[in-house]
Amino acid sequence: MGWDGESYQARFDRLAAAGEHVHGEADFVAGLEPASVLDAGCGTGRVAIELARRGIDVIGIDLDGSMIQTATRLAPDLEWIVGDLSAVRLDRRFDVVLMAGNVPLFTPPGTRSGLIDGCARHLAPGGALVAGFQIRRGFRLSTYDGYCTAVGLHLAERHATWDRQPFDDGADYAVSVHRWSAPTDLGKVVLRGGAQVSRDR
Numbered sequence: 704m705g706w707d708g709e710s711y712q713a714r715f716d717r718l719a720a721a722g723e724h725v726h727g728e729a730d731f732v733a734g735l736e737p738a739s740v741l742d743a744g745c746g747t748g749r750v751a752i753e754l755a756r757r758g759i760d761v762i763g764i765d766l767d768g769s770m771i772q773t774a775t776r777l778a779p780d781l782e783w784i785v786g787d788l789s790a791v792r793l794d795r796r797f798d799v800v801l802m803a804g805n806v807p808l809f810t811p812p813g814t815r816s817g818l819i820d821g822c823a824r825h826l827a828p829g830g831a832l833v834a835g836f837q838i839r840r841g842f843r844l845s846t847y848d849g850y851c852t853a854v855g856l857h858l859a860e861r862h863a864t865w866d867r868q869p870f871d872d873g874a875d876y877a878v879s880v881h882r883w884s885a886p887t888d889l890g891k892v893v894l895r896g897g898a899q900v901s902r903d904r
């Protein structure tokens with residue numbers, strides 16, 4: 704789908720102007736104390752810009768040119784990339800790779816597992832993949848966890864909200880933190896075809 708970056712951003716500007724707290728995602732990520740964050744599916748950069756304001760080294764990437772245009776207007780000094788996480792290979796890794804705001808629900812059809820793989824290959828050793836998305840819109844959490852396991856990540860935390868409300872069966876949103884599995888597992892990743900490859904994590 705194509706986005707209109709300016710109208711997407713305007714919705715959050717209106718909430719902020721009405722006094723709503725719009726930085727729950729940034730609060731959560733900052734609480735993990737990362738030095739660097741890849742905002743994966745950054746949209747207009749609303750989270751990345753807040754993290755940068757808090758002193759975190761951040762890059763934003765999004766498929767959508769209109770979203771990145773708005774992000775560039777709002778924060779011309781930050782690094783913004785138009786690209787598909789399932790395909791791109793940046794020349795660096797990050798303490799946190801963040802997917803805020805339902806990113807896996809909006810990735811092009813057939814690219815969800817590739818999206819998770821793309822996030823994992825940009826994660827530094829000891830890093831965390833953080834994702835928040837609605838779980839009753841056609842993408843099961845068990846499928847998401849399975850994609851994470853397939854690239855060597857395990858579930859470390861799960862909450863129902865960005866302010867860490869407990870996750871239970873009634874939840875319709877999940878904030879998940881996946882981390883690298885035991886160091887002995889890190890040299891090998893089982894690919895979906897069943898073959899094993901060595902990886903430098």
Ligand SMILES: C[S@@+](CC[C@H](N)C(=O)[O-])C[C@H]1O[C@@H](n2cnc3c(N)ncnc32)[C@H](O)[C@@H]1O
Pocket residue numbers: 706743744745746747748749750764765766767770786787788789802803804805806807809810811814818
């Ligand atoms: C609802 S927006 C969320 C934007 C932002 N993270 C936020 O919380 O405001 C979802 C974004 O994910 C992006 N996206 C989905 N799949 C992607 C992919 N494979 N690579 C890069 N961006 C992707 C879309 O282009 C869209 O801008």
